[in-house]
Amino acid sequence: MPVTSHVERPDDTPDGPALPINELFASLQGEGKLVGVPSTFVRTSGCNLRCWFCDSYHTSWEPTHAWMGVDEIVSAVTARDPDHVVLTGGEPLIHDETAPLLERLAEHGYHVTVETNGTLVPDAPIDLASISPKLSTSTPTPENAPDGVDVGEWEARHEESRINLDSLATLVERHEFQLKFVVTGPEDMPEIENLVADLRGVADAEIHDDDVLLMPEGQTREKLAATRNVVADLALEYGYRYTPRLHVDLWNDAPET
Ligand SMILES: C[S@@+](CC[C@H](N)C(=O)[O-])C[C@H]1O[C@@H](n2cnc3c(N)ncnc32)[C@H](O)[C@@H]1O
Numbered sequence: 001m002p003v004t005s006h007v008e009r010p011d012d013t014p015d016g017p018a019l020p021i022n023e024l025f026a027s028l029q030g031e032g033k034l035v036g037v038p039s040t041f042v043r044t045s046g047c048n049l050r051c052w053f054c055d056s057y058h059t060s061w062e063p064t065h066a067w068m069g070v071d072e073i074v075s076a077v078t079a080r081d082p083d084h085v086v087l088t089g090g091e092p093l094i095h096d097e098t099a100p101l102l103e104r105l106a107e108h109g110y111h112v113t114v115e116t117n118g119t120l121v122p123d124a125p126i127d128l129a130s131i132s133p134k135l136s137t138s139t140p141t142p143e144n145a146p147d148g149v150d151v152g153e154w155e156a157r158h159e160e161s162r163i164n165l166d167s168l169a170t171l172v173e174r175h176e177f178q179l180k181f182v183v184t185g186p187e188d189m190p191e192i193e194n195l196v197a198d199l200r201g202v203a204d205a206e207i208h209d210d211d212v213l214l215m216p217e218g219q220t221r222e223k224l225a226a227t228r229n230v231v232a233d234l235a236l237e238y239g240y241r242y243t244p245r246l247h248v249d250l251w252n253d254a255p256e257t
Pocket residue numbers: 047053054055056088089090091092115116117118130131132180182215216217218219
């Protein structure tokens with residue numbers, strides 16, 4: 001079981017910038033302000049956190065990928081001719097090579113959303129920073145760990161690195177953004193309220209209530225059936241926005257969706 005966030009680059013990868021790619025596919029944006037928009041998804045492998053509920057297990061707990069040169073990734077995107085591109089992971093911003101990829105995608109004129117946990121800041125163009133800060137209920141423990149996983153050092157490591165207020169402030173100052181919280185239940189709300197207040201205190205940017213999105217936790221239709229109405233009621237109660245997980249409604253937990 002890998003215990004680092006680092007994904008080693010083997011010697012036989014292409015010359016120039018390259019990234020470990022878990023999957024690259026066309027789908028509808030399933031989450032957030034652009035839900036329903038046809039998009040090409042580029043999913044990098046490797047993450048600096050280990051949410052117990054991570055719906056991309058093969059980019060975090062057990063990273064799986066092929067190395068692709070930035071040129072090759074751009075060609076695979078242009079072949080699909082999208083208007084919207086979503087760069088996600090894993091955590092795409094742990095890789096320095098996401099910056100040249102984002103530059104290239106911007107040159108092509110695509111609208112690019114970056115899905116990030118908000119702990120890192122790139123120096124690169126982003127049209128929508130889709131920031132999903134991780135709450136204390138995301139922290140892995142021996143009790144909630146995915147089957148067969150030894151949480152080991154990750155309980156402490158995740159807990160100490162999951163929130164970086166400076167990074168969050170810089171991201172919301174530099175980019176159009178959404179704050180998309182994975183909500184497991186009402187006990188998450190005080191933490192969300194405190195984090196939004198802290199961020200409003202330090203960031204030189206307006207954070208409107210409808211920039212704050214509550215997303216039900218659940219990798220499967222069955223799990224979402226149990227959380228979505230609870231979370232919808234919380235959005236109504238607190239005045240934040242609700243986001244569905246459209247792709248889970250449509251395709252459950254199938255890969256490349
Ligand atoms: C796999 S993450 C990759 C991007 C980045 N690492 C992050 O966490 O934002 C993509 C999105 O899925 C969300 N997510 C992951 N597992 C989830 C689950 N079990 N239920 C709901 N959302 C989940 C994350 O919060 C994030 O918004």
